[in-house]
Amino acid sequence: MPTIAVIDYGIGNLRSAEKALTRAGADARLTNDPAAISAADGVVLPGVGNFGRCIQRLHDEGLADATRAATISGRPFLGICVGMQMLFESSDESPDVPGLGVLPGRVELLPDTVKRPQMQWNPISTTAPHIVTRDLDGTWMYFVHSYAVTATTAVLATCDYGAKVVAVAGRDQIVATQFHPEKSGRHGMKLLQNFVGQTEQS
């Protein structure tokens, strides 16, 4: 059974991601230990709330370097929600706080024409193939966010919410979802199973 390190940097609800990954067939553990993060077969970076606060917590807990290292280690890596946003270069939510810069692009406020946060289910359209989004084109996922990436070269899937919002970003073994797969019923579970399966193959 592949081991998945769920990076625990002291924010909000991380338990759900751990439970869902366990259900998807992984030996998933919350951890704030850099050694455990570098030893795991796969790494998940969750995140909720404020972008700057999450980045700050990651630094305060001494986990920013381990996180960045995990993204370039060649092992499967999954960012969820603000955990996705943190992989980009910056966010309008906290303009003075640089992101991890693993993926190219900026996180922007959703348009004024729609309610914020987007707090709903929305179907995703895959725009480039990836093992983690396999068989998930057109499936409904649960989104909760006020900020989003709209322009990046690393787009894998989009959804429609006032603008074309990047629902899944990634390149190579790095994947990040704006929605919460751990809260998206059986299709979210399928994505996590795809992720865990990729871990087993690597």
Added chain:
Amino acid sequence: MKSVRVIPCLDVDKGRVVKGVNFVDIRDAGDPVELASRYDQQGADEVIFLDITASSERRDTTVEMARRAAEELFIPFTVGGGVRSVEDARSLLRVGADKVGINSAAVERPDVVGEIAAEFGSQCVVVAIDVKRQDGLARGGSDVPSGFEVFVHGGRTPTGIDAVAWAIEVAERGAGELLLTSMDGDGTRDGYDNVLNRAVSNAVNIPVIASGGVGTLQHLVEGVTQGGADAVLAASIFHFGEHTIADAKQHMLNAGLVLRPPD
């Protein structure tokens, strides 16, 4: 694309579902987590647990319920009732609740809305507003311009606060969502108060959950088409087995609404 959510609500007292339920094949009809899991399988978009326990041992029981819910549910869930502080919210979010509902505590000390939002993000702050139409005279000490007055303590205590103004205020303070319950409609099965829903939905830019009065599946449709609600909540029509969540969603899809289809 904007889609509508269908949210069953479970009233919980001392860890057991109140109001009762009528599923023939359920093992323990009083267990809120087993019921919620059933709704998850039927295609519910979220679940709300409202703890109505009026005792000091409430917190441990509620936290334990949230912990079990997090193990069984793979959709978002909210726990409301008795949340008065950042620490109350933390204890629920830490074991796996996605959102907390705040009601009377927000009226008594409005700063708590912003405090929880600052600590955990607006996305997990649902402010529940219980509303009655004023019947001419103000009961809370002052007239409210919209004619809709906020009540607390399960609808027993008038506050003199205008519901529309209060909705705007809590949204500014950091609420991520409003659970708007018509106490006039609650239990009547006559449908939502869609004048109220429309007034609040037009006044704020955060999602509004319509609640109180559902008796038919068409009422769910009207909450969206007439009330402008972003989500529709119901309890008894689902608990008593009259309709499944899948029935409700199919009815709403047939009416032309956009929502996650049942499996």
